[in-house]
Amino acid sequence: MLTKFLGQACTLIETNNKRIIVDPWIVGPCNVNTWYTLRSKAATKKNIPTDVDYIYISHEHQDHFHKETLKEFNKNIPIYICKFKTKRFYNEIIKIGFKNIIELPSWKPEKLTKDIEITSIQNPDLMFEDSALLIKSSEGTVFCQTDCKMDFTSLKKVNAAKPDIGFFMYSVANWYPDVYNYSKEKRNEIAIKRKINKINGFVNYVDVIKPKFAVAYAGGPLFPHKSQLKLNDPIKGVFGCPDEAKSAWDNSKKIGTKVIVMAADDEIKIDGTHIKNNQPILSTNKMDALNELSIEVEEDLNKRWKAEGEASTKLSSKITEYFNRIISDNPIAKKHIDMKVQLIAEGKNGGEFILDISKNKKSGSYVKEGKTDDWNYFMKIPAHLVEKSVDGELLWETLFLSARWKADRKPDQWNEHFINLLYDPEPTRISNIYKIYEKLH
Amino acid sequence: MKIKIKKDSVPIGELVEISKSPKIIIFNNGKEYFGVSGICPHAKWPLELGTVKGKTLTCGGHGWEFNITNGECITNPGRNLKKYNILEANNEIIISDD
Numbered sequence: 001m002l003t004k005f006l007g008q009a010c011t012l013i014e015t016n017n018k019r020i021i022v023d024p025w026i027v028g029p030c031n032v033n034t035w036y037t038l039r040s041k042a043a044t045k046k047n048i049p050t051d052v053d054y055i056y057i058s059h060e061h062q063d064h065f066h067k068e069t070l071k072e073f074n075k076n077i078p079i080y081i082c083k084f085k086t087k088r089f090y091n092e093i094i095k096i097g098f099k100n101i102i103e104l105p106s107w108k109p110e111k112l113t114k115d116i117e118i119t120s121i122q123n124p125d126l127m128f129e130d131s132a133l134l135i136k137s138s139e140g141t142v143f144c145q146t147d148c149k150m151d152f153t154s155l156k157k158v159n160a161a162k163p164d165i166g167f168f169m170y171s172v173a174n175w176y177p178d179v180y181n182y183s184k185e186k187r188n189e190i191a192i193k194r195k196i197n198k199i200n201g202f203v204n205y206v207d208v209i210k211p212k213f214a215v216a217y218a219g220g221p222l223f224p225h226k227s228q229l230k231l232n233d234p235i236k237g238v239f240g241c242p243d244e245a246k247s248a249w250d251n252s253k254k255i256g257t258k259v260i261v262m263a264a265d266d267e268i269k270i271d272g273t274h275i276k277n278n279q280p281i282l283s284t285n286k287m288d289a290l291n292e293l294s295i296e297v298e299e300d301l302n303k304r305w306k307a308e309g310e311a312s313t314k315l316s317s318k319i320t321e322y323f324n325r326i327i328s329d330n331p332i333a334k335k336h337i338d339m340k341v342q343l344i345a346e347g348k349n350g351g352e353f354i355l356d357i358s359k360n361k362k363s364g365s366y367v368k369e370g371k372t373d374d375w376n377y378f379m380k381i382p383a384h385l386v387e388k389s390v391d392g393e394l395l396w397e398t399l400f401l402s403a404r405w406k407a408d409r410k411p412d413q414w415n416e417h418f419i420n421l422l423y424d425p426e427p428t429r430i431s432n433i434y435k436i437y438e439k440l441h
Numbered sequence: 442m443k444i445k446i447k448k449d450s451v452p453i454g455e456l457v458e459i460s461k462s463p464k465i466i467i468f469n470n471g472k473e474y475f476g477v478s479g480i481c482p483h484a485k486w487p488l489e490l491g492t493v494k495g496k497t498l499t500c501g502g503h504g505w506e507f508n509i510t511n512g513e514c515i516t517n518p519g520r521n522l523k524k525y526n527i528l529e530a531n532n533e534i535i536i537s538d539d
Contacts, residue, residue: 149484200499
């Protein structure tokens, strides 16, 4: 049994003459032309192992479900996903042409062959869909957390499966605090705290699951676009490097697992033998790698940004129609969101919009053009990206992950209900979530 | 519900589980004792795996933060922990939910 690491959360597991690839994002950027995998030299199509027997995709974020990479695979290869409550992810895979999609109920093992079994493990979150994967064969057991935030009971069950190798997320990969309007000091304080919390989480995941060998992966990306270079700061940045996770584990003095730092393209045998095929990107060489990558991809990245186009003259009416529809369709979400949003669509054909999602706002238009100081949430987003989101071509979450926007909050609090509405405003989904949520809280 | 424990079973700076059902954890900051429910409402991680800095209890799983003095969730308002009352009596503390 051999596992090849291909960057971010992508692993290729070879066992008993079968090959399973998990979360293949290998070439090109993701998240609106911003994220690259931790490589000093960008991967090419030659790096994509298309001769696989099975594909598993954990969830729909582009660093896991990457259309540019997936288009290189034969569309008859079976794709396995977790059986989520909604069909939204399933339908997205259908749209890119794959014909054989198998949904696995969480924790129900699926035999791929007589001696290869995979088990999908769903995250417990009510609002966001994600999954991890356990792969067992007569040669050994490999666990891939991807970036699934797992419940503790599931961790104990993975521990009981006695994995030989586990791949664990070690870093924040999110827009907080970088897009928010904090002072430099406050921003740095939040970023450092978040990074430490995430690395502590890595240590605890490894300690509970206790594989023989643990690999730190699914961490922060590189942002090589010239306008985003400061996001990569290895000291003050929120995005960590795998050596930091290894140091935290080694310093914890916990025993029973050896943490390994792997570079993209490296391989690991089931007995822990590490075959080094590339230079890992560490906190010590990250900026050198970034500078190299930034020069290499500059022309291509600029072309991609230009190709995104401009917002149309219809943007204003589209924004009004979109938000009026999703707010009026979901009164239960409005009750929980309870805030006013100032949305600035910046650039050609953009505009200023006030979204009134207050629980007391009973009827009439929820959207009006203009500015207010009375906002709870402020968002300034390139107009053409707003248009792609209201048109349903771009998930809001993908846009947010790009960090190509600015935000502010009064009070300075996460509003999961607002993000959940944007995640998928389908009324049945929202209604089902709040039936459970209101019982719990 | 009333649970009585010895003060010295809760060392300063440590999160200690003092009841499994209901799961309750106690924290002693050197001056006061605090008691809250011991399961993170996010992904059901045991909160004794977390850390406390000042008044902030951080879950060891995914970093959700709570105010240890009153159980309020800082990360995600509304997803609070249950706060338990603490009464100190000589070398004992009494934890109750009334």
